[in-house]
Amino acid sequence: xxxxxxxxxxxxxxxxxxxxxxxxxxxxxxxxxxxxxxxxxxxxxxxxxxxxxxxxxxxxxxxxxxxxxxxxxxxxxxxxxxxxxxxxxxxxxxxxxxxxxxxxxxxxxxxxxxxxxxxxxxxxxxxxxxxxx
Amino acid sequence: xxxxxxxxxxxxxxxxxxxxxxxxxxxxxxxxxxxxxxxxxxxxxxxxxxxxxxxxxxxxxxxxxxxxxxxxxxxxxxxxxxxxxxxxxxxxxxxxxxxxxxxxxxxxxxxxxxxxxx
Amino acid sequence: xxxxxxxxxxxxxxxxxxxxxxxxxxxxxxxxxxxxxxxxxxxxxxxxxxxxxxxxxxxxxxxxxxxxxxxxxxxxxxxxxxxxxxxxxxxxxxxxxxxxxxxxxxxxxxxxxxxxxxxxxxxxxxxxxxxxxxxxxxxxxxxxxxxxxxxxxxxxxxxxxxxxxxxxxxxxxxxxxxxxxxxxxxxxxxxxxxxxxxxxxxxxxxxxxxxxxxxxxxxxxxxxxxxxxxxxxxxxxxxxxxxxxxxxxxxxxxxxxxxxxxxxxxxxxxxxxxxxx
Numbered sequence: 001x002x003x004x005x006x007x008x009x010x011x012x013x014x015x016x017x018x019x020x021x022x023x024x025x026x027x028x029x030x031x032x033x034x035x036x037x038x039x040x041x042x043x044x045x046x047x048x049x050x051x052x053x054x055x056x057x058x059x060x061x062x063x064x065x066x067x068x069x070x071x072x073x074x075x076x077x078x079x080x081x082x083x084x085x086x087x088x089x090x091x092x093x094x095x096x097x098x099x100x101x102x103x104x105x106x107x108x109x110x111x112x113x114x115x116x117x118x119x120x121x122x123x124x125x126x127x128x129x130x131x132x133x
Numbered sequence: 134x135x136x137x138x139x140x141x142x143x144x145x146x147x148x149x150x151x152x153x154x155x156x157x158x159x160x161x162x163x164x165x166x167x168x169x170x171x172x173x174x175x176x177x178x179x180x181x182x183x184x185x186x187x188x189x190x191x192x193x194x195x196x197x198x199x200x201x202x203x204x205x206x207x208x209x210x211x212x213x214x215x216x217x218x219x220x221x222x223x224x225x226x227x228x229x230x231x232x233x234x235x236x237x238x239x240x241x242x243x244x245x246x247x248x249x250x251x
Numbered sequence: 252x253x254x255x256x257x258x259x260x261x262x263x264x265x266x267x268x269x270x271x272x273x274x275x276x277x278x279x280x281x282x283x284x285x286x287x288x289x290x291x292x293x294x295x296x297x298x299x300x301x302x303x304x305x306x307x308x309x310x311x312x313x314x315x316x317x318x319x320x321x322x323x324x325x326x327x328x329x330x331x332x333x334x335x336x337x338x339x340x341x342x343x344x345x346x347x348x349x350x351x352x353x354x355x356x357x358x359x360x361x362x363x364x365x366x367x368x369x370x371x372x373x374x375x376x377x378x379x380x381x382x383x384x385x386x387x388x389x390x391x392x393x394x395x396x397x398x399x400x401x402x403x404x405x406x407x408x409x410x411x412x413x414x415x416x417x418x419x420x421x422x423x424x425x426x427x428x429x430x431x432x433x434x435x436x437x438x439x440x441x442x443x444x445x446x447x448x449x450x451x452x453x454x455x456x457x458x459x460x461x462x463x464x465x466x467x468x469x470x471x472x473x474x475x476x477x478x479x480x481x482x483x484x485x486x487x488x489x490x491x492x493x494x495x496x497x498x499x500x501x502x503x504x505x506x507x508x509x510x511x512x513x514x515x516x517x518x519x520x521x522x523x524x525x526x527x528x
Contacts, residue, residue, distance in 0.1 A: 012154065012155045012156060013154065015154070015155070016152065016154045019186070019188075020152075023186075032431075033185070033215075033216075033217045034216065034217040034220050034221075034431050036185070036186075036217070037185055037186040037215075037217035037218060037220070037221045038217075038220075038221050038224065040185070040186040041186050041187070041188045041221045041225065044186070044188035044190075045188055045189060045225075048188065048189075048190055103189065105226065106189065106224065106225035106226050106227070107225075109224045109225070109226070110221060110224050110225065212474060213474075214472045214473050214474065215438075215473070216431065216434030216435050216437075216438055216469075216473060218472075219434055219469040219470075219472040219473050220427075220430055220431065220434065220469055222469075222472060223465045223468055223469045223472075228468070229472065234471060234472055234473065234474040235474040236437075236438065236441055236443070236473065236474040236475060237441075237474075240443075240474065241474075
């Protein structure tokens with residue numbers, strides 16, 4: 001069974017829409033409150049990154065069923081400038097926006113799997129999975 | 134929508150009841166600082182029991198509000214941080230070092246009295 | 252199924268079994284033989300060959316149930332999968348060898364027989380591997396559950412003071428579980444002080460310390476104090492030698508001292524009563 005829904009990120013309000021969608025799907029899948037908070041927060045971070053750095057993009061949420069376990073996949077994609085130094089953005093405390101710099105490494109810690117694909121000038125796609133335990 | 138800020142003796146009480154979007158969070162920051170200036174309050178209790186997640190942006194706004202209030206002479210206690218919120222904050226790697234916390238509004242006010250009494 | 256093979260196995264059953272046991276005994280390593288008595292080895296081997304033969308005589312379901320029973324048994328006996336697999340191969344070899352020796356197969360039919368024998372044995376091999384991995388997975392998931400049940404309870408000892416004794420090794424998975432229990436407990440019991448007792452934690456390395464620091468920090472966020480008790484000398488040594496900074500956390504060497512300090516924080520003390528006549 002395939003299930004995917006997406007939210008386009010164009011303005012600040014879409015960040016709220018994206019995390020609400022994520023929270024609903026997480027609830028449907030039966031995630032506990034802590035995991036719901038982890039997922040919602042991760043989506044919020046990823047959506048905000050899109051809004052801040054790429055201007056626009058989209059966040060998709062997909063239910064996963066694989067080998068007897070289920071999970072939630074977040075795909076955050078944009079056609080923005082790309083990330084020039086991936087190693088650096090994955091370092092704790094690095095931030096170009098004047099935020100807390102918790103961004104991507106934080107998201108990685110919140111989720112179980114994290115995959116970043118970026119091309120300069122073409123855009124960035126981040127896939128992150130949380131498995132239901 | 135604006136977050137209401139109540140005055141109780143020399144303290145301000147804020148209860149955030151719904152999910153914060155960026156604009157509301159920033160508006161709140163501004164409103165609170167104005168209110169502190171207006172009432173020359175010594176302490177602020179912000180209760181976030183109803184908030185079920187905080188991302189780095191909102192955390193930054195809250196942290197900033199605490200530091201800014203401090204500059205204006207008001208101590209801030211944040212109360213009712215949910216376990217799930219605490220865990221995600223920690224995992225995100227956000228440290229709200231100099232933020233005072235308490236379990237709930239009641240204990241928050243107690244703590245504030247203690248801090249101000251010292 | 253090839254009639255020829257079927258008949259051959261049926262007629263030569265005891266001879267095949269003997270050869271098989273002989274050959275397998277040579278192959279089995281010492282560890283295997285030592286742990287298992289001769290009778291058990293023989294009866295199990297007998298069952299094994301019986302099972303293979305049942306594939307010919309019984310219905311599919313019955314064969315599968317035999318296979319399940321057998322797999323469970325050998326896993327319990329500690330027969331390695333490699334050995335069982337080897338056994339299947341050996342069986343195939345013996346049957347094939349026997350067929351050729353007795354001149355039951357001529358050159359033209361050779362390929363056909365080999366093919367038949369193979370298509371008879373292969374599903375069985377797959378099934379055995381499958382059974383093994385299923386049993387392993389089951390064991391692992393059972394152990395996981397058992398470990399979760401072991402996971403730290405939170406005990407309210409006095410009004411506004413709770414204790415969480417930690418026992419056993421702490422990995423990331425368990426640390427997350429502990430953190431959740433801890434925070435939910437603090438909020439539910441409305442505790443002001445939580446004492447984490449690590450007397451039962453065998454090793455405190457950088458990772459465990461990191462988890463403890465995070466838990467303490469999270470406890471502070473929900474609005475309570477966190478104290479660490481039960482630090483044994485060797486733990487104190489490793490913590491300092493590893494250069495772990497636990498300065499942010501109040502530490503006490505025993506639970507008793509911890510509770511005293513907790514009472515102090517909540518502005519109370521234990522007073523001895525004067526004896527009443």
